[in-house]
């Protein structure tokens with residue numbers, strides 16, 4: 001297994017090109033199931049999760065053709081998907097186990113074929129992550145749901161989902177995505193209340209509209225979807241990754257550096273840029289992205305994670321790493337997932353002073369971080385260790401790089417290009 005080795009203490013300076021958003025790609029890809037025509041997605045990030053999703057779609061009978069996959073910033077990666085015939089309506093355990101987002105084939109497959117079977121995802125490192133809301137929303141639209149032998153089977157009486165209204169008791173990104181993808185081909189109209197309004201959901205709705213869907217209220221928590229008979233193909237670019245951009249902004253912050261995040265979309269990142277500014281970083285809009293500069297000591301923060309437009313849970317670990325070196329005590333509250341502080345013991349091994357009380361954490365600040373061998377059990381936690389390594393004295397080795405490969409495209413190249421001493425080593 002590869003690991004990443006960093007010699008810390010370098011001030012980062014330069015520009016980093018932001019890739020297409022992982023979480024957007026993972027909900028745009030299953031839209032290929034909704035049409036017999038070709039769907040071409042541009043600006044697709046080169047990530048393990050995107051490849052896994054492509055393989056899952058191949059197993060269901062979707063053909064995929066990738067172009068522009070060259071290394072470097074070169075031509076953006078594009079994938080053309082064609083689901084002329086669906087070979088199987090079952091997403092097997094092996095795929096779902098590897099990638100929870102596989103559950104996102106449930107809604108579109110049900111809409112297209114009148115039935116879909118997906119292995120239950122099971123537990124997950126950052127909490128239980130149930131799928132009850134996905135299922136309840138589909139039931140409200142007329143689907144019949146059965147759970148047996150570790151699989152969930154959704155079917156539409158009469159072969160086509162009716163459509164219906166559902167009010168989410170908790171904001172869920174994935175459940176909203178599944179519900180929207182099912183509703184676009186329903187017989188009637190569906191309304192979703194308390195829907196998630198993450199920018200990735202706006203991206204999904206915009207793609208669906210380009211394919212011929214009728215959706216009102218895009219960007220709000222009340223979506224009205226008028227089902228149509230069929231959807232067509234489209235050629236669509238994945239939005240820039242706001243979490244990748246935010247992570248590299250924290251890299252500038254923790255190293256006292258200055259990085260231009262080329263291609264980052266400021267409108268989607270207000271909670272992140274506001275928090276960066278509150279920590280004392282200078283934020284400039286450059287016309288081609290966002291420039292983040294840390295030219296003074298970092299200030300502590302009080303942050304609580306929340307659904308969009310609140311502060312994203314996917315940025316909590318990276319901010320925590322950055323706040324370890326701020327001057328003073330920071331307070332973090334994780335309201336979305338339980339068990340999302342798995343980076344804390346590893347950060348402590350690097351010299352951080354952090355106390356965890358249930359879902360709250362106190363970061364003492366002013367830490368002098370020192371390099372260590374560390375490992376994390378999820379994607380964003382791994383990134384927080386990379387950030388700590390960039391600021392730490394001496395050598396840090398972050399193990400289990402496959403977590404990072406799920407969500408950060410060419411991480412070591414991008415950080416190396418702005419002055420970090422970082423390399424991937426095999427067999428760690």
Ligand code: UD1
Nearest residue numbers: 023101129130131132133134171172173174175314336337
């Ligand atoms: C997505 C993102 C993930 C991000 C999260 C929250 C993708 C591929 N992943 O995950 O990076 O951290 O949004 O912004 O886009 N819940 C239920 N029942 C359900 C579904 C969710 O109780 O059926 C709960 C979850 O346990 C959690 C909360 O709702 O406490 C939010 O989860 P959700 O928004 O669904 O996260 P994901 O879509 O899995």
